[in-house]
Amino acid sequence: MLLDTHSVKTILIQMTxxxxxxxxxxxxxxxxxxxxxxxxIEQLLKVVLRPFEPVEGLVETYMLLFNDPSVSNFQKVVELKGLKRAEEKILIDAFQRRLPTSNLTGAYVSSTSPLGPAPPGQAGGAAKPDASAAGGKFKTDFRKFVAGMSKKS
Structure with a gap:
């Protein structure tokens, strides 16, 4: 799908x-x-195409690519994966554990959200992801993985 996205981009450039x-x-x-x-689109595909397990890996992928603490936006992305309800709940629970308690309302929408900018009247200001939640080694390995994905597409 990432290669298809690149092909569509090339076609759109050639159409001019x-x-x-x-x-x-x-x-x-x-x-x-x-x-x-x-x-x-590529960021969204990287999250959607990420394997379900390990659950913390998928949550970390989302947070690194979007830095969006909105539970509702994460839930919409998880729904795109086409998982069973029980699997969706496991992912959302892991996502909520990853967030500070002040962000559990789901009312925040980041300007870097996969779903676009925040509607007027909603809160702004992105929260920093908690580096200790997934462990330092995992985070370092994951960044290498994402960098490798960018080079292949």
């Missing part, structure tokens, strides 16, 4: 010259907008 007699490079603004949109 479909009927042009002399091909010209697309504008920088178009490339920047396209790059941001595709990056969000």
């Amino acid at each position: 010259n479909i009927h042009a007699e002399t091909p010209a490079p697309p504008s920088a603004a178009y490339l920047k907008l396209l790059g941001k949109g595709v990056a969000k």
